[in-house]
Amino acid sequence: MKQLDFYLDFISPYAYLAFEKLPEALEGISHSLRYRPLLLAGLLRHHGQLGPAEIAGKRAWTYRQVQWLAHSQGVDMQLPASHPFNPLGLLRLALACDAQGEPNRYVCETIFRHVWRGGAEAADPLRLAQLTRELAPARDPQSEAVKAELKARTEQALALGLFGVPTIAVDGHLFWGLDALPMLRAYLLGDPWFQGPAWDAAVSLPSSTS
Numbered sequence: 001m002k003q004l005d006f007y008l009d010f011i012s013p014y015a016y017l018a019f020e021k022l023p024e025a026l027e028g029i030s031h032s033l034r035y036r037p038l039l040l041a042g043l044l045r046h047h048g049q050l051g052p053a054e055i056a057g058k059r060a061w062t063y064r065q066v067q068w069l070a071h072s073q074g075v076d077m078q079l080p081a082s083h084p085f086n087p088l089g090l091l092r093l094a095l096a097c098d099a100q101g102e103p104n105r106y107v108c109e110t111i112f113r114h115v116w117r118g119g120a121e122a123a124d125p126l127r128l129a130q131l132t133r134e135l136a137p138a139r140d141p142q143s144e145a146v147k148a149e150l151k152a153r154t155e156q157a158l159a160l161g162l163f164g165v166p167t168i169a170v171d172g173h174l175f176w177g178l179d180a181l182p183m184l185r186a187y188l189l190g191d192p193w194f195q196g197p198a199w200d201a202a203v204s205l206p207s208s209t210s
Contacts, residue, residue, distance in 0.1 A: 001030045002188055007157055007167040008108070009040035010094075011087040013066040013077070016116045018166040018178045019108065020075045025181040029188045035108045037094045039087070040165050042154040047163050053084045069178065078119040085123040088150075089141065090115070093128070096137035096146050101153070107135060173199075 006022065008015040026033075044051055052062040063079060070077035090111050095101040114131050115122040132141065139146055157167075161174060168175045168184055173194075175184040187194050 001032055002170055004031055004033045005036050005169040006033060007036045007038055007162055007165055007169065009038060009087055009165050010090045010111050010115050010122075011040055011084055012165050013062070013079075013116065014178045015166040016077070016112045017066065017069055017073070017075055018181060019112055021073060021178070021181060022168075025185045026188070029185070031188070033105075035094075035103050035105065036153060036157070037091045037103065037108075037150070038154040038157045038162075038165070039091060039150060042151075043158060043163055043165075046158050049163075051084060077116050080115055080122040081120055083122075085121070087123070089123060089128050090131075091150055092141040092146050093132055093135065093137060095149055095153075096139040096141040096143075097135050099138050101146075101149050110135060 004026075006019070008019065010016070022033075040051065053059045063083075067077065067079070069075075094103040094107055094111055097103045097107045111131070114127070120127060160169060162169075162176075164176055166177065168180070170184070170188070173187065175181075175187070
């Protein structure tokens, strides 16, 4: 049985799409899956990057593409009323729903669909309060312990080499993005390509830029 860690932030439409398609990608494969909420903005700041929704032109393309992907893959999806938004309340709620900070699939599904279905404001305080009542977290999402846990989870992800979401970690390998799901499945099914030189050689490829 393979242990997989799915790193996510509810702000990411690609993370939502990957979440919805992941069961299909893992069909027939013995595995255990843990969901790891983190703050995508923390990863981007560390690497000196902007999110796709913060770049003119790319912002519009991102929204067009994710809606096309949802349409073509049969995933129910509507953009929230505004995006990007502050996801901290949703991330802390997810962590608070488990004593060990490991939300189950139901919790993550409920929060993802809160954001990406219906077209409402994802971070609206009244909706967040209603969502909190629905999920009945085991801990206070606004406690200092939960806040510190989210920060620590983000720092741990950086230490593993994460630079974006969705990322799935297995056996020390990182698979980033919705379009990496077929690659992940091939790895889990034992595709011999992963035993060849290409994976490790990619790290040592020199750059000729100054």
